[in-house]
Amino acid sequence: MIFDTHIHLNDKKLFDNLDSLLQSAKEKGVTHFLCVGWDLESSKLAIKIAEKYENVYCAIGVIPTEHKQYRLKNESNPTIKELEDLISTSKKIKAIGEIGLDYYWEKEDNIKAKQKEMFIEQIELANKYNLPISIHCRNAIQNTYDILKAHAVNQTGIMHCFSGSVEMAKEFIKLGYMIAFGGVLTFKNAVEIKDVIHSIPQEFIVFETDAPYLAPVPFRGNINLPEYIYETVKYASESLNLNFGEFQKISFHNSCKILHVKE
Numbered sequence: 001m002i003f004d005t006h007i008h009l010n011d012k013k014l015f016d017n018l019d020s021l022l023q024s025a026k027e028k029g030v031t032h033f034l035c036v037g038w039d040l041e042s043s044k045l046a047i048k049i050a051e052k053y054e055n056v057y058c059a060i061g062v063i064p065t066e067h068k069q070y071r072l073k074n075e076s077n078p079t080i081k082e083l084e085d086l087i088s089t090s091k092k093i094k095a096i097g098e099i100g101l102d103y104y105w106e107k108e109d110n111i112k113a114k115q116k117e118m119f120i121e122q123i124e125l126a127n128k129y130n131l132p133i134s135i136h137c138r139n140a141i142q143n144t145y146d147i148l149k150a151h152a153v154n155q156t157g158i159m160h161c162f163s164g165s166v167e168m169a170k171e172f173i174k175l176g177y178m179i180a181f182g183g184v185l186t187f188k189n190a191v192e193i194k195d196v197i198h199s200i201p202q203e204f205i206v207f208e209t210d211a212p213y214l215a216p217v218p219f220r221g222n223i224n225l226p227e228y229i230y231e232t233v234k235y236a237s238e239s240l241n242l243n244f245g246e247f248q249k250i251s252f253h254n255s256c257k258i259l260h261v262k263e
Ligand SMILES: [Zn+2]
Pocket: 006, 008, 036, 098, 210
């Protein structure tokens, strides 16, 4: 069995065909999903989807690139309060995410400062409800690490679509974070991430699609589908020289452990 720890079933590219997409995934052994929100609306939809489908769980949160719509605590109608009000509506909310820092799209200092505040507010929410977090980090790895070090998350979380050095991966692991590998792992030129998966202990490896984005080889460039995670896990097990079935069990166990899902 395979657990997709980061997927956007709430994206319109997937949402209209969920019944058949989840059925095809199941036929490939892809049975469990964390459907992740990126703003308030998509978080609400993630909850609805999780409530409807067995073994679909969800994460709610606001991604750093959505800083314009996020109202900080000291503003009227703070976004964190709206997120908090959602938590009691579903037991299938298993994480706060995706949250973090993104300096790829945003290079101005005042926006970076706001992203940090959003990140910290949502970390505090995770801690209040004892939930792990799903981290979006792009071109901001040192600042992300510094915040996680200064604002420890009780239940830690998952480094979604990790893109960093072996050294940084090991630092996040020291803090208790899982490293999530997606379709990029299968890309020919993705040398650093291949190094990472070879250099970390198996008990910190989880997988994801980030569908509809970042489809693995041989589907690279197409819309990513839930079932395609099979290719990424297979690629990883072959390159690590591990039995595919055994490796599925290990990564499935890691996913359930970090997200507090019964196996
Ligand atoms: Zn995502």
